[in-house]
Amino acid sequence: MFYLWVVLLLVAQSAVAQFTAEGTVTDAQTGDPLVGANIYHQDSNRGTTTNVDGAFVIELPGQSATLRITYIGYITQSIEVSAEQSTDLQIELTSDIANLEEVVVTGLASSVKRSNLANAVSSISAKDISEKVAPPTIDRAMQGKIPGVEIMSTGGAPGGGFNVQLRGVSTLGAGSSQPLYIVDGVYIDNSAIRTGRSVVSGATSAALTDEDDAGVQDGVANRLADLNPEDIQSIEILKGPSAAAIYGQRANAGVIIINTKQGAAGETQVSFSQEVGFNSPLKLLGRTNWTEERIIAFHDDADEGLNAATQLELDRFRTAQENGTIRDLEEVFFDNRGVINKTQISISGGDAKTRFFVSGNIDNEDGIITNTGFNRNSLRANLSHSISDRVSITSNTNFVNTESNRGFTGNQNNTGGSLTYNLASHPNYAYGLLQPDQLGGYPDSPYFAENPFRLVDVATNDQDVNRLLQSVILKADLATFGASKLSLDAQGGFDFIDANSIVHFPEFMQFQRSQSFPGIVVHGENRSLNTNLQAFLVLNTDIKSGIGNINLTSQAGWTRFTTDIAASEIQGTGLLPGQTNTDNAAQISTNQNFANTTEVGFAAQQEANWEDRIIATIGARFDRSTLNLDQEEYTLYPKASLAINWANFDFWNINDVNLFKLRAAYGETGGVPLFGNTFTTLGTGPIGDRVGAIAPVASVDSDLKPERAKEIELGLDLGLFDGRISFEGTYYNKTVEDLILDLEPSPSTGLTTGITTNAAELENVGWEFGLSASPILSQNLSWNTNVLWWTNKSEITELVIPGQTNQALGFIGFGATRIEEGVSPTAIFGLPNTEEDQFGGLTKWGDFQPDFQMSWNNEFSYSNFAFNFLFHWSKGGENLDLYQLLLDGGGNTDDYFREGSTEVTPRPGPFSTTEYYIQDASYIKLREASLYYTVPTATLQEFFGGLVKRVRFGVSGTDLLMFTDFRGYDPEVNFEGRNTLIRSVSIAPYPSSKKLLFSIDLDF
Secondary structure, eight states: OHHHHHHHHHHHHHHHTEEEEEEEEEETTTOOBOTTOEEEETTTTEEEEOOTTSEEEEEEESSEEEEEEEOTTBOOEEEEEESSSOSSEEEEEOBOTTOTTOEEEEETTEEEEGGGOSSOOEEEEHIIIIISSOOSSHHHHHTTTSTTEEEEESOSOTTOOEEEEESSOOOSSSSOOSOEEEETTEEOOOOBOOOSHHHHHTSOOOOSOOTTOTTOOOOOOBGGGGSOGGGEEEEEEEOSHHHHGGGGGGOTTOEEEEEEOOOOSEEEEEEEEEEEEEEEESOOOOOOOOOHHHHHHHHOOOSSSOOHHHHHHHHHHHHHHHHTOOOOHHHHHHSOOEEEEEEEEEEEEEOSSEEEEEEEEEEEEEOSSTTOEEEEEEEEEEEEEESSSSEEEEEEEEEEEEEEEOOSOSOOTTSSOOHHHHHTTOOGGGTGGGSOOTTSOOOOOSSSSSOHHHHHHHOEEEEEEEEEEEEEEEEEEEEEETTEEEEEEEEEEEEEEEEEEEEEEOTTSTTTTTSSSOOEEEEEEEEEEEEEEEEEEEEEEEEEETTEEEEEEEEEEEEEEEEEEEEEEEEEESOOTTOOSSTTOSEEEEEEEEEEEEEEEEEEEEEEEETTTEEEEEEEEEEEETTSSSTTOOEEEEEEEEEEEGGGSTTOOOTTEEEEEEEEEEEEEEEOOOTTTTOOOOEEEEETTEEEEEOOSEEEOTTOOOEEEEEEEEEEEEEETTTTEEEEEEEEEEEEEEEEEEEOOOGGGTOOSEEEEEEEEEEEEEEEEEEEEEEEEOSSEEEEEEEEEEEEEEEEEEESSOOEEEESSSOGGGOEEEEOTTSOTTEEEESSOOSSSEETTEEEEEESSOSEEEEEEEEEEETTEEEEEEEEEEESOEEEETHHHHHHHHTOOTTSBOTTSOOBOOOOOSSOOHHHHEEEOOEEEEEEEEEEEEOOHHHHHHHHTTSOOEEEEEEEEEEEEEEOOOSSSOTTBOTTTTOSSSOOEESSOOOOEEEEEEEEEEEO
């Protein structure tokens, strides 16, 4: 009987110790229910989400509890509930107009509210990434939305190919010029994997070089194209060392943190979206309308009568007129509509223990050039499980397959292996001469080294990538003592890439037949594996004192990062008909690269928050890397920051100003040398009848150190009228020391390629401003607007070796940059050399960097309609339009002849002066625009009975308009890819596209 009474008593106590809370969550302004709002009880780690009516039900332990209600874009609210007051809870959330409640990463295991942030960290939410306009790649999603960021493309081919630069120049070519990308805690590979296209098309004889090498002209996509923008929850951009210092020696160029979507406790939600549309050329240049008079003016060089070449052209022109075969060749090849088809489905949900988000995506985009395109197939499974109230584990898995065919455009040095290059030499009346015969054979071109139709139809440039991203995150509350809690934050993961490519020109192609061994194929294989592990102990302590509460967050831990890369190319020349394998090629050459690196670091950080009034942080990181000359030496990277929220002090009495924050931050980051910079290799050669070693032709300074960036950042943040107006202003000064360059050796040393040494220092100074406002906020109509403005100036402040010239394309008349003390590293130099502003016998003609950039974003909502548009303005800066040279040489420039006359417009001859090719690269682009209609909930309830929770129809577009005086296709294009210095040179690029999509979104 005693045991029976004990059991009954425990059951009764258990029943009493539980109660149910239920209610609804709505928008405080409109009264509309908020679907998917999170309700969370921290003490028991229990949570749920609201349903389609904004309603929720949650079981809670004990007799009372504190619930935290969160919803993206709204201010977090905490409410007290009890067993006596737990039903019909009416919770109204207020829009977080200024995003002050947004949580931002400040350490490797900590984060803070944006209102307490001491750095200008920019963020992009899922709403800005894919819910307004679906961008093809994540790089595109950032364009024009982040102050301090400059994004250039290698061309308009589907699948991307971008150079992202944060706050100016971070290296002169030795360290990585690209930001460090972290996806769900995994340091991912964002390299541009070579295919050998430039070898086959004749742009360069190089085989395998580093992704940042100036010789890379493959025009390949970067690996951010593998990530599905629809899966992204948020992107945080740590633009400078003051914010990125905790990431140490790989953060000189900034850090971009990407978090993917996670499931939430509550009803299972199924979302489906379908988008279809097309792309078309953003701009066409126009071409010469040839007449007999113009043919004579262009071709005839005889003093009397017509020469044979001119007469032949006249005969071709007259035949084309008679046959009706005069066609605008630019329109034939570029003015096409590429079909875009995107399908996305996701399932999310779970309970208090287990949450999940699973998605699948198919994304197919045809290019505006025939036989080009990009296909991405993606599967994602994000799972979170609470092992207990104190331990949780999260797994994020993403498998991606991409297929890209980027065709043949860009530079190729007169060999015929570039369509855009090729068209510059073909007059429009050549259309009939280039058509295939009845058997499908293509005639040879009389104007250039290849028939452009044959190049498009039979040449191959394909790359296939399989990629697996995996991360595991473990969080555990280890101990609680008094007002302190000790927890463990451990995470690890890997990024595996298997890329295979084939570039093939058959032996029957026109310019291949002139080769010693006609027909060429290059097979490329690249496997890379990145792994990273980190473990941090975090101690949170609340100190109650006479001046209020002080929250202390202490963290210390260890990180380890490895890379393992194996790249190979096998090239075969002299191919049999139909042969693409290299086994029976007349000549076979191979090239292999292997790279293995290991980096280990220790980090510690202390944060102190006095009631959101004064927030201070101090931290340090110690790193070592096998890429450094001294692989065992640890390098210190410190950081410190201070933010003062004056509006949170008791004396503040300006009611309309709810945020007045001054902030200051300092930090240092590192830039490790590229693989191979810190060691020399022996060559091989015959010595008699044996194989011998050849002394290296390069050397390394014995005191070589990693590059180091130091930044001080000062800022002011304002919020007025409950966040309806907000302002953010930032000044930064970033210096990069110990820049690694090659010192030209004395001939007596026997070295020919240089001595790697720390040779320079540069400075970036910039301003960033942001102004946001909500002029209209009513139940039916709202308008949010945002203006961003930023500028950056770079200068080399110290150089201990002689100045160096970096030519754009092997001829100084085409333009170059100079590494010279007191000069911008992106300034453009060239001929003619005048008496003023001479550097190394050259004249300064401009600068690749713009004077400033500005964007203007607007969001309107009326009833169930939503309208959005974003304009981006880049003012100043120059581009070297070397495609103008090719067009002039073929007489196909739209303005080659004076209008209404046969007189040739006076121009400098080819290979003349930089002054002729340099152009103003200013532009205004309509980056994004969208219009959506959401079917009212009542209508869905009437027709579907609650089965369908949301239906949205819409139309959206990217890069719809461009206003520019630039003569080329797009001033944002650079043929040199990620070259740090030669940043804006246009040579026969793949024309940029504008995209228009129609979509339907369904939630169940």
